[in-house]
Amino acid sequence: MKKFLAVLLAAVMICISFVACSSETKTDETGNDTQQATLTMATNAEFPPYEYKEGDKVVGIDAEIAQAIADELGMKLEIVDTKFDAIIPGVQSGKYDMGMAGMTVTPEREQSVSFSNSYATGIQSIIVKEGSDIKSVDDLSSETKIGVQLGTTGDIYASDDFGAEAVAQYDKGADAVQALIAGKVDCVIIDNEPAKAFVAANTGLTILETSYAEEDYAICFAKDNTELQTKVNDALKKLIDNGTVKTIVDKYISAE
Ligand code: ARG
DSSP: OHHHHHHHHHHHHHHHHHHHHHTTEEEOTTSOEEEOOEEEEEEOSEETTTEEEETTEEESHHHHHHHHHHHHHTOEEEEEEOOHHHHHHHHHTTSSSEEOSSOBOOHHHHHHEEEOOOOEEEEEEEEEETTOSOOSGGGOOTTSOEEEETTSHHHHHHHHHHOGGGEEEESSHHHHHHHHHTTSSSEEEEEHHHHHHHHHHSSSEEEOSSOSEEEEEOOEEETTOHHHHHHHHHHHHHHHHTTHHHHHHHHHSOOO
């Protein structure tokens, strides 16, 4: 009886270790066990509702769409949180497989990386303090102090239009908003959805009616990684067509 129990225990242990070891393997259509490849996505989790932290976890629209894409591709998603302006260089060097960060497609960026099809649109909006003299984009000039997140399109456009002197760059959009509250800058130019989140999280701020620029968000890849670009585009098309992308967006952005 003792021997039987020992054998049973040993069998149970083997089963447990087998299950533990095989948790990362998947059986493909031909019945073979395949090791699940990792899809590394770089983001900058300072951009609600597209990406932000909940505890240690990066959550938001991009995180969920990326997970759905990884599921489609049978890959394991790994999200790396880094500085926004470190995403493109990291993707170019192959440190990350892709970058997904509410990132706007621009001709300049297309010189460095290639983009997926667009999965969302953004608008550069202007946040001011309630009662500000700045009533519309026409009130901005080289005399205005404009807060932006470093390396974003808000930064690039404002620097182009009003000169680098007018622009104060912050690592995080939230820091630019704190500078506005503290009176260090006169306005903040940032994408509309984070703008709404920042205005909602603080008192005395408002978003101007007039927007500054309209843009498309897409996922970026190293230029030579056309294989992943194609696979992600196929998955994205499926997830847009079957309503998954819309369901994810609706979870974070309520229709106005
Ligand atoms: N759409 C803007 C851009 O591409 C801002 C993106 C900022 N994203 C972020 N995760 N911080 O420049």
